[in-house]
Amino acid sequence: MGVTTVTEEITTSIPPSGMFKALILDSHILVPKLMPQAFKSIEFVQGDGGVGTIKQTNFAEGGHYKYMKHKIEALDVNNCYCKYSLIEGDMLGDSLESITYEVKFEAAGAGSVCKMTSHYHTKGDLALQEEEIKAGKDKASGMYKLVEEYLVANPDVYA
DSSP: OOEEEEEEEEEESSOHHHHHIIIIISHHHHHHHHOTTTEEEEEEEESSSSTTOEEEEEEOTTSSOOEEEEEEEEEETTTTEEEEEEEEEGGGTTTEEEEEEEEEEEEETTEEEEEEEEEEEESTTOOOOHHHHHHHHHHHHHHHHHHHHHHHHSTTTTO
């Protein structure tokens, strides 16, 4: 199994705790609300949101994918840090065994910077295509910006 590691930073005008609550702790509520064209639902399959929890994301009808499951490996609410793995779903395709994400929101001026490290675990010696990684990063950036816009328009939601 090979591992490809990619890092990314996304800057936002929202403080770390607000982005962390919206994108990590309450993603099952907020993401389908903001992006119903892409996400049908996010449900807890096991656990209550803490370490060991498995969440299933169900994509909207007619989309490219049907579902994916994430498992929370580590969670530090006080430091706005979460480590979780994509363990099942058609997003993994024929080339990926799993993807592990480490996400940390840190203060940056009045807002925050999200530092994300993604570890792509491939099956066998398969190599990931750069276009596949870029497409995933672009989708994540788009979702973060959409959440930021929502929180700017609704400043009391995760204050």
